Amino acid sequence: MAKILIPTPLRQFVEKQDSxxxxxxxxxxxxxxxxxxxxxxRRHLFNDQGKLRSFVNVYxxxxxxxxxxxxxxxxxxxxxxxxxxxxxxxxxxx
Amino acid sequence: xxxxxxxAWDVMVAHARDTYPNECCGAMIGSxxxxxxxxxxxxxxxENAFRGEQGARYxxxxxxxxKAEAExxxxxxxxxxxxxSHPDCDAYFSKxxxxxxxxxxSFVVLSIQKGEFHHANSFLPDADQTRAEPEELQxxx
Numbered sequence: 001m002a003k004i005l006i007p008t009p010l011r012q013f014v015e016k017q018d019s020x021x022x023x024x025x026x027x028x029x030x031x032x033x034x035x036x037x038x039x040x041x042r043r044h045l046f047n048d049q050g051k052l053r054s055f056v057n058v059y060x061x062x063x064x065x066x067x068x069x070x071x072x073x074x075x076x077x078x079x080x081x082x083x084x085x086x087x088x089x090x091x092x093x094x
Numbered sequence: 095x096x097x098x099x100x101x102a103w104d105v106m107v108a109h110a111r112d113t114y115p116n117e118c119c120g121a122m123i124g125s126x127x128x129x130x131x132x133x134x135x136x137x138x139x140x141e142n143a144f145r146g147e148q149g150a151r152y153x154x155x156x157x158x159x160x161k162a163e164a165e166x167x168x169x170x171x172x173x174x175x176x177x178x179s180h181p182d183c184d185a186y187f188s189k190x191x192x193x194x195x196x197x198x199x200s201f202v203v204l205s206i207q208k209g210e211f212h213h214a215n216s217f218l219p220d221a222d223q224t225r226a227e228p229e230e231l232q233x234x235x
């Protein structure tokens with residue numbers, strides 16, 4: 001089991017918990033397990049094509065999975081997975 | 095509707111003025127009633143991490159957002175919004191803002207004209223980053 005930390009705005013979809021323990025060997029399996037259990041959460045993390053939305057970053061023990069194995073990043077017992085939005089912007093490109 | 099209390103507002107405006115002519119950014123912490131009413135009680139200044147000319151761009155570091163969320167938890171409140179400034183232009187939600195937004199938060203934009211606060215607006219972007227609805231914003235005047 002690994003622990004997934006849930007950002008505040010999404011806790012309403014996971015029975016107001018701040019973390020959820022899920023089984024899985026990879027980040028992809030964990031997130032699938034999480035969104036199968038809490039189906040209302042799915043559209044907030046994945047687009048209609050089933051891809052993680054572009055603003056959703058996932059960390060395994062403080063390491064960004066984009067620089068590891070992305071969805072296939074292995075997860076061990078006791079690891080902590082964090083969901084963090086990526087946010088930027090600016091007046092450029094009005 | 096999002097309402098910003100005096101103390102938080104002073105922090106936001108001061109940060110936007112201090113960083114002028116660059117864009118500033120930060121997090122807004124407070125409470126929600128679950129029905130769309132939000133109250134910002136504290137503002138946390140965050141570093142603009144955009145690598146390049148910051149006069150028209152900002153970027154938040156994920157670790158800074160995590161720290162802001164931890165601060166919200168410590169205060170028994172929630173991270174409910176993100177703010178940033180638009181130096182010498184209006185407080186609109188630009189294409190760049192939209193394409194790099196997140197629908198989980200309110201986005202408050204402060205227009206800073208010639209170094210002084212001019213006006214502000216709040217927006218609620220959608221999950222596909224294709225449109226942002228204006229959100230009623232109340233701030234001290």
